[in-house]
Amino acid sequence: MSKLASNVWRTELIPEQREAAFWPPLSALPPALRGAEAFHVAVHPEQPLLRHLQELRRANYSGLISLETYAPASRPLPPQDLRNLLSLCDIFSPNETEALSMLRSTPGHAEPATAIEEADPHTIQQAIEQQDIEKEAGPSRSSGDTSSGGGGTSTTSSSSRSSKGRGSGGGSSTHGMGNPGARMSRKGAGDHSQGELRLTRPFLEAGALVVAIRRGPLGAIVHSREEGAWQVPAVPGTLAVDTTGCGNAFCGAMLAALQAGAGLPVAGAWGCVAGSLMAEARGIPKEPPGELYGEARRRLSLLLPLVRSLGAGL
Secondary structure, X not given: OHHHXXXXXXXXXXXXXXXXXXXOOHHHOOHXXXXXXXXXXXXXXXXXXXXXXXXXXXXXXXXXXEEEEOOOOOOOOOHHHHHHHHOOOOEEEOEHHHHXXXXXXXXXXXXXXXXXXXXXXXXXXXXXXXXXXXXXXXXXXXXXXXXXXXXXXXXEOOOOOOOOOOOOOOOOOOOOOOOOOOOOEOOOOOOOHHHHOOOOHHHHHOOOOEEEEEOHHHOEEEEEOOOEEXXXXXXXXXXXXXXXXXXXXXXXXXXXXXXXXXXXXXXXXXXXXXXXXXXXXOOOOOOOHHHHHHHHHHHHHHHHHHOEEEEOOO
């Protein structure tokens, strides 16, 4: 089923079929899901269906929205398109290839193609209207991906709201997610950070609150203005047999950790732990949730001392 899910979205679909398959209207979701405090959404970077994202943001303004791209862009995104997209989510998580495809890159740096104007409801509405025109014009182009599953929306619930949401406030705590203070290294911050952050800074400058660049066997780089940048390696000893769904697992675990109040480096570590568990299973892990959570906690304890600070903010 996992393999099927990862390939259905690659087929040639007219816009209405694609939207019906991957974007059911919020009114069609069960009440328990409509009331979820956090949502994870996967989109194509060139066809992000802004109208749906805007509807989701309005319905879930004080919760977190995580956005994952599931395929590279065929060309750098126009700066205003990037700004519009990032204004509708709290966490943005492309993989390394997808991030590079959206930006104009040079050997040592990547950046949006031109200067970016402030996103506002008017420019987002114009983009939505343009997408509607393109949708009516004909079938969409099919696209491929080498890393993660297809588009759609998933939800997670939590009894507390994170301070990192665009519409929420207040403090945060780790809520059992682990204390990064004395367990993660700040040594060497800045030694190689300029190269490592060439893909995160442009998205922060374009308006993202949290950026998580997924790097497969290299782990992830997580970065926010408030908590700085962190290098989170892959879990040592992971024996990958099937990487389908690892990006979704990473994003879902990171989102749940942030929603529960964890700090950014700990949330990024939870993401890598979830990705490692998914990579070692064909399809989804078969272990009971309690057993799986115990193994996840064990892997987290191994990973946290390896997390490294890359410096502050921008």
